Amino acid sequence: MKEILSRWRVVIDQWSTQTFYQRFESIVALVLTLLITLVIIVALFRLLVGVVGGLVFGALNPLEYTVFQTVFGEIMTLLIALEFNHTLQYVVNRQQSIIQTKVVLLIALLALARKLIILDLKTTPPEVLFGLAGVTLAVGVTYWLMRERDDRVEQERDG
Numbered sequence: 001m002k003e004i005l006s007r008w009r010v011v012i013d014q015w016s017t018q019t020f021y022q023r024f025e026s027i028v029a030l031v032l033t034l035l036i037t038l039v040i041i042v043a044l045f046r047l048l049v050g051v052v053g054g055l056v057f058g059a060l061n062p063l064e065y066t067v068f069q070t071v072f073g074e075i076m077t078l079l080i081a082l083e084f085n086h087t088l089q090y091v092v093n094r095q096q097s098i099i100q101t102k103v104v105l106l107i108a109l110l111a112l113a114r115k116l117i118i119l120d121l122k123t124t125p126p127e128v129l130f131g132l133a134g135v136t137l138a139v140g141v142t143y144w145l146m147r148e149r150d151d152r153v154e155q156e157r158d159g
Helices: 002-015 020-056 065-092 101-118 126-158
Strands: none
Touching (some): 002 020, 020 065, 065 101, 101 126
């Protein structure tokens, strides 16, 4: 709660120096942060109730593959939401005016990893697997190229 209040203070302190669009961007980022936080809380609660309740009442067998897929798919969904929420904090705190493309690519890689975890490989057609592999490769190469470019720019600036 203390962190949320400090974010509000940052927004209020910088409000008078911001342009109309920067104010709009800050408000949208703050509203999205609150919504995603709410989604994270609800998803975490449902995950806790489902997993703990299932384990206590014996309805979940953690060694069963489909249960494993479902639970880890939900955990990955929470991690993706947390990372997305974290990137919005940069906009809210005016540390960055836009969301960094590299971070979006990393979130996309997390989403692809989640998809691969929850896929039933026995029923998934090969075309879908090849498509996911191609998208994963494209996003990974794009991230790598952007990181390489940023590393070169940083070396030129420092050296």
